[in-house]
Amino acid sequence: MEENWIPSATTLSLPDFLILGLLTLALFAIGFWAKKGETSSKDFFLAHRSIPWWAVCLSFVATEISAMTVVGVPATAFRENWQYAQFFIGSAASRVVIAFLFIPAFYKYDCTTIYEFLRHRFGPGTQYTASGFFFVTRLLASGVRLMAACVAVKVLLGWHLIPVIALFTAVSIVYIGYGGIKAVIWTNVLQALTFIAAGAATLGFLYFSFSGGLGEAWRVAGDAGRLNLWNWGPSFSEADWLTKFLKDPNIVWIAVLNGFFMSMAAFGTDQELMQRLLTVETRAASQRSMLYTIGASFLVLVIFLSVGTGIFVWYAQHPAAVLPAKLDEIYPHFAVNVMPAFLRGLVLSAIVMASIDSPLNSLTSSFVTDIYRPLVRADADDAHYLKLSRVCVVLFGLLLALLAWTFSHVDKMLWLAFKIGGVTFGSLLGVFLFGLLTERHADKANTVGMIATALMNLTLLVLTEQKVISLGWSWLIILGTLGTFGLAWALGPVIDGPKPAPAAGKPA
Secondary structure, eight states, rough: EEEEEEEOOOOHHHHHHHHHHHHHHHHHHHHHHTTTTTTTTHOOOGGGGOOOOHHHHHHHHHHHHHHHHHTHHHHHHHHOOOOGGGGGHHHHHHHIIIIIIHHHHHHHTTTTSTHHHHHTTTTTHHHHHHHHHHHHHHHHHHHHHHHHHHHHHHHHHHHHHHHHHHHHHHHHHHHHHHHHHHHHHHHHHHHHHHHHHHHHHHHHHHHHHTTHHHHHHHHHHHHHHTTTOOOOOOTSSSSSSSHHHHHHHSSHHHHHHHHHHHHHHHHOOOHHHHHTTSSSSSHHHHHHHHHHHHHHHHHHHHHHHHHHHHHHHHHHHHTSSSOSSSGGGHHHHHHHSSSSSTHHHHHHHHHHHHOOOHHHHHHHIIIIIIIIIIHHHHSHHHHHHHHHHHHHHHHHHHHHHHHHHHTTTTTTTHHHHHHHHHHHHHHHHHHHHHHHHHHOOOOOHHOOOOOHHHHHEEEHHOOOOOOOOOOTTTTTHHHHHHHHHHHHHHIIIIIOOOOOOOOOOSSO
């Protein structure tokens, strides 16, 4: 019997589809509005550096959050506890470092992509390697994020996964390809407000659904260990304490340390997030945007951890209710089967809006600026680069759709995205810190160090997944950062030789 990809029967009502339809139309409207005044590839990638800082802050949060938070964090809180929040301590500290160490360097060199800084600091080899690492990491991790969103929408709509992926891809290609980074940022603002509203509305619905009120809900969650926040790790008196210490990424010391390195790598060395911070006029405004993300991101994290805990309590009080086959789908499953009309539509819209923002503009900006322009065609006019940018948006959109389908059978998606980043983020962070914290000369040595540590981390991840060794994925970022920094420092004088003397008339 042929499978019906878009069945007519659904629990969603007219108000649910109405709110989703209006918000989707708003995306297209913003895209067409954003194209006005767009005459160059730099406008397409940086929006004249004219975006207000508060919009950049919300855009950053919307990109950081994505469907991985809207869907994955409630699932993690439902299945485990609040220990995931430990990572935010290190994440908050990393944003301060990025604001005062990374951002000034990017503005000093007037970078369109952050990998241009590496060219100025070291040379083209480091820039090409870092941009290539960004491509691999961002494509794979964004494929996981797109898959997470499509799985959730599939549950809500009752559709097959393929038409959901096609819908997401088409919407992203149209509004990003037409309006560039300006469209991305202003749709991000709408997206951030939508998923905050959906999370808050879900908490309100849960509050009035608990038997015995909030006090009883707190007792049920506490008795089940769902409110546990701190994981202090094994006692030194335990015989295998070292193995447990290395294996568990949720131990507070490791979580904070990893949150610091992971966030510094994900935010400071990833073009998708840093591109937004380069669209404001001044360095000070960019720094302000970054610092204000600490409070905004923490608010969103608390909301969606609370949603996951609240859903756990609801199912504990309604044991006859049917759980989804995959617990990663618990939030959309709860919304479509328990929540009333309009609220269902708001949750659906939040998942859609938190996911439609794909990395198409950042992938395109890095490809055109860091690879195509210097290596393929450096003498074309800007109209050529702008046209190429729009073509790349289409091609990268189709590639992301293919990756999302490939990842569609994977469970525990929140951790999968982190594990992918763990392979290369350490290499990227190591080379950026090497450039920002030292004056040592290296270029070829950077490439050797980045590739060597990425291969090391890939090997460690595979061995861990195969249960050959016991090592928490959170160590990968730390090992990669220290390894790349150390190899670049040691090999620079050997492979690249002494630092070249400055050209006549230029400062050393």
